[in-house]
Amino acid sequence: MIDIQTIATPGLGDRSYLAHDGEVALVVDPQRDIDRVTEMVEQLGVRVTHVAETHIHNDYLTGGLDLAERTGAAYLVDARDEVGFARTPVSEGDEIIVGSMRLRPIATPGHTHHHLSYALEDESGAVAAVFTGGSLLYGTTGRTDLVSPDDTDELTHAQYHSVRRLVDELPAEAAVYPTHGFGSFCAGTPASGADSSTIGEEAEANPALTKDEQQFVDDLLAGLGAYPAYYARMGPANAAGPAPADLSAPEEVDTTELRRRLEAGQWVADLRDRTAFAAGHLPGSLSFQLAQPFVTYLGWLFPFDQELTLIGETPEQVADARRELVRIGIDRMAAATGSIDDLADGQGLESYPVSDFGGLAERDPDQVFVIDARTDGERAGGGVRGSVHIPLHELPARRDEVPTRGEVWVYCGSGYRASIATSMLAAGDATDRHLVVINDEWANAADAGLPITTDTR
Structure with missing residues (x-):
């Protein structure tokens, strides 16, 4: 019997998955902080033999390479992708045996040119689930403008046909497990908000399956808005192979150094509640409350060539922020921890109503x-x-x-x-x-x- 566990990353609106048969496991689209995966693996008492990527991601750094190297698993990446690391190239038509399960790649271009979905079959050969990445999402599809403006129209038409192909070829009862669509800017239009879905349910409600092709294309293109600037860095970094995530405590700076950084106009992000920030903050610091949108908006605005300094009330708050930030490749950071009055060290605080x-x-x-x-x-x-x-x-x-x-x-x-x-x-x-x-x-x-x-x- 197949069991599928979800590893959610609400700050980026994405999900990773671990599917296992009680002994052997497959991990799909893991994010860079893979300790969440390895802890789950240990709790379940299973062995990871395969790690699969649905596509070269644009909204976060993958942990797939690191996880595959640590576990000795085969790293499944589309054979057409040009990457800077050793992988197990896969293509449509391949059949990958994962314990008693079988994984079948399906070419579903649209979100990217070389996008794959993976149908997962149980030991009887029945399709239990499909991992759809940025193709078929809950009530929508992945956006199609992240590769190049010149490719957007072509990819939007391809997305339409890819989603319809999944519905035509897979059983209605097959569970759908997308990577995007939970608040990610990778969704083409707002998702349904559902927590689960099947091929049959999407066939009845998903715009790609209820509209004709040109209407779908026109509506998706009209709904595409701005997306975070850091997306431009993610694809190339993922193709090169991200380094393992460093989740160690950032260097702690004292009040003198903190003041120097502020006076020099460096980026200093205050993680406290936004109303507490308004009531009193260090001059020159910026309000980035550690809440669900934190990493998206800080990453969108932050100049990646700078070092980031975090102001946190506790080491735990700083650690949570660091985890969020390494997921998009912000690795150079320091921290100042404590009450804002102590960190002010005698200098006046600023406020606004x-x-x-x-x-x-x-x-x-x-x-x-x-x-x-x-x-x-x-x-x-x-x-x-x-x-x-x-x-x-x-x-x-x-x-x-x-x-x-x-x-x-x-x-x-x-x-x-x-x-x-x-x-x-x-x-x-x-x-x-x-x-x-x-x-x-x-x-x-x-x-x-x-x-x-x-x-x-």
């Missing part, structure tokens, strides 16, 4: 400048009338558009990105502007009486 949409509604719209830090897709659904749309990832290049005097209010969908944006404006700010972060859910804006418009130019 926290409000909500109700607070904004009480202000004279002619007296405030309002920034909407959400994505283009969110903005298209409506925004506060008179607000200026500056998506968070565009703020570094567009901060000159923000007035240097008067009140500046910043909102997003929850307060998380607004806090980052406000801290970026506050860092090294020698202007006379008065910053206010709106720590509130976007759904509350209309209820607060704010005028909402879909004319969001």
Whole structure:
């Protein structure tokens, strides 16, 4: 009997899988911090003989090579991919024996040119599951614009046919196990939010299976928005073969060195709750609360050629942040740990007010400048009338558009990105502007009486 265990990475919206028959195990799309896999292997008392990649990933660094080398497992990577390491090249038509299980690669181009899905058969030959990577997701498909703008249209058509092929060739009861689609920017359109699905269930609801080809292509292309800048680094790094993850404690810096880094304008990310940051923070530091979106937005904005310094309240908080960051290749970091008052070491803290949409509604719209830090897709659904749309990832290049005097209010969908944006404006700010972060859910804006418009130019 096949048992499939899920290893979720909520911060990146991805999942890895371990399938076993009680003795022998297969691991699919492991992330770089493979200790989560090895701990599960030890608990289950199984032996990993195969590690499979559905594709060369664009949103995280793989742990597949490291896991295969540590366990002696065969590392299954598409034979067409040019890689800088030893692997077991696989292609459609191959049959890989994994204990009493059998693994069958299926070419499913779309998310990438050389994308594979893997049908997993039990000892009777029945297909129990299919690992679909960035092809068939829950209620959507993987995005198709990560390879090259010139390839996007071709890959979108290919994605349509790949998903339909899976449904045509596999039994309706086969469980679907995608890698992406749980908040990852690798999803082409919003996923269904389901925690599980089957081929039959997707056949009834997935847009790739309910729309004609051109309508699917047009809708997917229209829904593609910006994706994190660090994606450009992941594919080449995965093809070269990532080094093992270093999860050791970062170098601890003292208050003198911390102040030097801040005064030099280096990247110092404060992991505390965003409202605590607003109430008092070291001048020049940035608010990156250690919550689910942390790694995506820090990685999107961080200049990878710099060293990162983390401010954490505890060593455990710093360790959790380090784990998140090594998944996307941010390895050079130091830390300062303790209460913010102790880390200040006598220097004054800075602060700015926290409000909500109700607070904004009480202000004279002619007296405030309002920034909407959400994505283009969110903005298209409506925004506060008179607000200026500056998506968070565009703020570094567009901060000159923000007035240097008067009140500046910043909102997003929850307060998380607004806090980052406000801290970026506050860092090294020698202007006379008065910053206010709106720590509130976007759904509350209309209820607060704010005028909402879909004319969001």
